[in-house]
Structure formats: structure tokens, C-alpha cells
Amino acid sequence: MASAAEQLAANINFGTFAKATELKKRIWFTLGALIIFRLGTYIPVPGIDPRVLNEVFQQQGSGILGMFDMFAGGALSRMTIFALNIMPYISASIIVQLLTAVSPQLETLKKEGESGRKKLNQYTRYGTVLLATVQAWGLAIGMEAMSGASGPAVVEPGMFFRIATVITLVGGTMFLMWLGEQITARGIGNGISLIIFAGIVAELPRALVSTLELGRTGALSALFIIFLLVMAAAVVFFIVFMERAQRRLLVQYPKRQVGNRVFGGEASHLPLKINTAGVIPPIFASSLLLLPLTAVGFAGNGGPEWLRTASAYLAHGTLLYMVLYAAMIVFFSFFYTAIVFNPAETADNLRKNGGFLPGVRPGKNTADFIDYTLTRLTVIGSAYMVAVCLLPEILISQHSVPFYFGGTSLLIVVTVTMDTVAQIHSHLLAHQYEGLIKRAKLRGKK
Template structure:
């Protein structure tokens, strides 16, 4: 406890770090206030009490902005959609592949294209959002309400983008990820209180057991997020002029879960397709009716088995587009590095690809288990709001953002010659001299 208090004092003793933390809190406060500003022309007392299905997941990521019909109703999610589209274009379109290889200037152009693409996406999604608002809540429905709401929601999303960029530039951590995490965390206190009230005094031991299981699940997600398979790399002795550099030994860190949360997002978006398709023929076929019922219930074994298999497939897919063994092998060869016992070039690429394939399997299976664990928790008697924090997109995003933020704070402390927040001075799974993996 004394070490923790000392670390907090050291954090606020560094002027730049203190300013960045205060700036981050200020921008987050602005975002949270905007979540409760209802769209003009909407009666908040007549809104639906809660969102279900895909809208419920979206509402959780947005911290309630969707169900409140807020000016930030879509938040930063259209920007995330645009980012995913641009990532896929860097694989299929040579122009974007070229931009990705141009370094900082190429990344700036891709970011600019992402911002531009966000506008048509949010305009299209705002039409869908207006359709979800129950008619009784709209005071004066019509063309004017639709057009004005589309403009306001688009402006709200662009403002959220601006807040995210400001947090990245003037604050601490990744701004876009921070905004999503704050929306998720804002639901946690209410979920815990609701769970405690549901269990009551008679089942207080069960509630305590649930908290212990939640802690263990969080620890498992941290291990999955931080776990890496290190491939040793040797650099030959280099001589330049009068300077001689001794041989160095570093490593390539291949993450067990290189795909992050993206496989769950992709799989979740596809899991609504069977129920939608089955609803068209549900009155004409018993099989369609059966599929519609089972895939509308995310606690059914049919739903979770399909969901888990899709996550495993998408984990391999996203890892393949994120980590390029050929490029890693080429970079090593150009810089004079080699994997001991493996020939440079093609053999190195095949060696890295084989290891990547092996370590991705346990990562994919673990990710699938974490994704379906909220459904298991719900079946075991945990309330729906609290069960969402037992895994899935919400928990992985929270853990990832917190770890990245802690790592940034750690770097500031070590640069100022303070003791880090961890006893080892660095987070597990990280090193002072990693070799970056180009995507």
C-alpha cells in the first residue's frame, strides 16, 4: 500500500504527466456530460428503458448514449467502422498498401481517409438509429426531424473524434480507446449494485463468490493480452569506420492474441444474420423457425458453438493480415539480423509463420471461451448487466486500455528516475528492446 501511495505522489510530482492526466479527466468529463444531452425533438420520458441484442451491445460500448437518444448516440463507433474498412482496403487495394508502407506520411493520409469515410457511415447509421426510437418519444416526427437529427448525430460523432484526438495529443493513453473504455466502465458500478441488490443478504456469499470469479476472469484476460512467444534474433558484429558494434541478441515478440478484440466484433456482427434470414421463412418452415429461436438466444449452445467457431476463424484471419512473416524476415535480413539455426529469407519466414500458427490456436480458443463466458454467467444466475463484464468485447477493451495507459505512466516515471508502478519496472510481456512487428 505504501508503494502505491508513493507511486501516486510520484505521478503528480511530474508536471507534464500531471497536466496530461488532468487534461484526460477534463475531456472525459465533457464526453460523459454529452451522453446525457438528449436530441432536440425527443421526449426522454417516453424512451425505451433498455436496448437489446446488437443495440444492447452498442449501448454498453457507448455508456448508455444510445438508449438515452443522446447527441453522442453513435459516439465513436462509426469511426471504428471506418477504421476497419480502411484496414481491409490495405490488404485488397494496392494504393492503400503503398500508403501503409510510406511510414508516417502514409499513416496520416490513411487517417485522413478514415475521417472522411466516417461521415457517410455515420449519416447512414443515424437513419437506422432514428428508426429505433419509438414513435411516442418523437415530439414532431417528419422530414425536418430526420434531417436535423442526422446532422446533430454526425456532428456529435465528429466531436467525439476530436475529443479522442485531443486525449491522444494532450492527455494520456489512446484517446479513441479511452472514450470506449469510459463508456463501458460507467456501467460497472450500477451493474455491481444491481447484482448485490438481486442477491440480497441471504445470498451474500454467492455474490462474494461471483466477485472472486470476476477477478479471476480479469486476470485470465490480462494473461491472454500480455502473453507473447519470443523468437530469439542475433545481430552480427558491425564495423563502420572507427566504430565497432558488438553482436546483439534481441527477440521478436509474437503475441498469443495478436488479433485483439477484432475477431469478437466481426463474429458478433455475423451472429445476427441467421436470425434475420430465418425470420423471413419462419412461418413457412419449422427448421427456419428453430434457427430463428436458437440464434436469437445468446445463451443457447447452438449460438455459442457457432460464435466460438467464428471467433477462432476470424482470429486466424485477422492475425494473418496483422502480422506478415515475409515482411518480418525481409526486415531482419536488411538489418543484418537472423534467427539462430535458421537461414535468412524464405526459411526464416516459414519458421516465423509456423510458430505464429501454433501460438494463435490457444489464443483463439481462449478468446472464444472469454467471449461466451458472459452467457455462461447468465445461465448460472448472474444478472444480465453484470454478466456482460465477465468477458466479451467489454472486458477485453477495458483490460487492453488500462494496460496501455499504465504502461505510458510507467514510462514517464522511469524517464524521471522514479520507481515504476510495478516492482519489476516494466509490465510482463514487454521488454526494453522489442522488435516491432509491421502490420
């Protein structure tokens, strides 16, 4: 039996990797872009006192602000130019996709191909600017209301500070949106996911140190910390198992004779993943919950009675928050699966290529069978994501463990890592095929 190191070397094929200059350029570009992102998370917004913000986040870091800070990679607690991170863009994408499902005009744009996709992306950018402006204005007002033992958080509050903060934060979000698109086009893909991934991974060491510090001070027992680390490892293993699991539908191609030769007759598989939507549902659910709760978290103490009541019921770890979070994950699992996978189109492609599912008639019956199978798989996939995201969240809310050990962060880290490795493998395979084609052409010339 081959060792794990030999299997890893066989999968990655380091010899081919060393020769794949295009892939190396893409990796270096991606690393450079992520370094720029991390540098931006340390450039503060002008006019604030970082010491007061640190005091506020020490008091409220276990609430919704702490979760927002996790997605921002620590940029919110430091109140930097990337404090909003990429969340306004994700929220705008959700809104545009929801409108596409209900608006005939937008659905027509989606079917127009590349030109329609560009128009929808432009609408998403407009929505990003609008949402980022609203969130930045709320952050500016919230920071003006913050104060700690050393004084107010804002040195000189007023309209000038609010306008400067809005311009800075909206510009930071738009730059991250552009950076994510560049990583997708010129890097190794998944630009938006990689930005969120980089923020979570960069803060993991600090979260581990803070957890160990809680154990040293006696806030957490050593046995609980060991249980937490073991649980995190078990969640990672479970995520990898479920993300690689798939249901394979047998596809048969009939034999056909052309002259004296017989073609076809082979069988293949149509793989259906258990979690077709990937990491999108928990990100969408978190971003939608963060959108209203950001304002509630800042203005809940000094706002009207209904806002204080909403803040109490929607606080992180409450029953209503957990129920809404689970419901949104289930909804976006089915919604996004319906967007990325079209059973009718798949059945039509099989029919055009002469393929069929044994025991199922081509056409509508095949589409209905694929849709039925995919629906059952999505039920399992959504239940798996709810379990992975909610069970650690309960421990976090009860014991004030850092969010970086939660199910949502682990799900994002593991799935983005697997997708990135798959992208690298596809680039390596493309390089190998290009090399074979070039060698074949050279031999043909001889």
C-alpha cells in the same frame, strides 16, 4: 521479499512522476476529454420522451440493445447526442482495413508512409459519416415506432424529427472521433479505446447495484451473485496472465572486429505476444454484429417476416449469435495480427542488423519460422479470447446479468488499463532519459 506497495512504488517511481510536467499535462488533458465525453452522454436528443425509452430498455435491455448500450456507456438508453458512440468509426475502420487487404490501390497507399496513412484516415472518416447517417436514420425511425404505457417515445414524429436526429447523432459521433484523435495525439494515447473504456467503467457501479437488486428481489440467488463476482475476478486474473504472456525467440548477433576492438556477440530476444491483436477482435466482432442487428432490434416486431425470422435467430444468447461471434473473433485475431506484424519485414530488419535466429537461415527461412510461430500463438490467443468472451455471455443470456460483467467488457477494461499504464511508463522513461541528457550536457559545459 519486497512488499506489493514497494514494488508498485518502484515501478511507477512517484518522484519522477512528480517532476514529469509534460506527462501530467497529458493526463489532465485525457481526464478533461473523458469528462466531456461523459457529460455528453447525459444531453438528450431533442423531441423524445425519456420515460418511454426507459420502459423500452427495461423490456429489451437484455438483448442486443443492452450490448450496444454497454459500448455507448449508457448513452443509448438515455438516447443522448453520443448514442451511437464511436462504433460507426470502428466499423468504418474495419471496412477500410478489409479493403486494404484486397485492393492493390489501397495497399499502395498504405505503403506510402505518412501521406498514405492520412489518405486512408480520410477514407475512414468518410465511411464513418456514411455509416453514422444510416444508423442514425434507423434509430430515428425505430424511436418513432416505440411506445410505452405512458405514450409514444417521440413527441412529434415526422421528417423534421428524423433530420434533426440524424444531424445530432452524426455530429456526436464525429465529435467523439475527433476527441479520440486528440487524446491519442495530446493525451496518453489509445484515444478510441479509452472512450469505450470510460463508458464501460462509468456504468459499472450501476450494473453492480442492479445485480444486487436482482438478488434482493429473488431473481438471482446470493450464491449465484457470489459465483458471478468470483468468476469476474478469475476472468480478470486470466486476462492479465494471457496478455502478459509472450514467446521469446532468441536472436544472436555475430562478433565483428574493428581495429583492436571486438563488437557484437551479444544475444537478445524477439518477443511475440500470445494475443498480438489485443482487444481489437472482440470490438470488431461486436461492432459488425451490432451494425445489422441494431436495425433488426428496432424493426423486428413490425417488419416483414424475414426480418422477424432474422431477429429470432440472431438474438443475443442464441446459438447462431454465439457461433458468429466466435467465428468473427477468430477471423479478426488472424486478420489484425497479419496487419500489425509483418514476419518478412521483421526478418529483413534482423538480417540488415546482422542478427539471426540460431538454427534458422536468415531471410525467407527466418520469415517462415516467425510466421509459423506467430500462427500457433494466434491460435492460442484467439481460443483464449473466444473463451473469455463467450463463457460469461452464456451466463448473461441465461440469467439476465448486466453486460458489464461479461467477458468482452472485462477484456476491454483490463487490456486498455494495461496499455495505458504501459504508455505512462514509457513517458516516465522518456522523461528520465531527458533528465540524464540535460545533466550530462551541463557537466560537459563545466
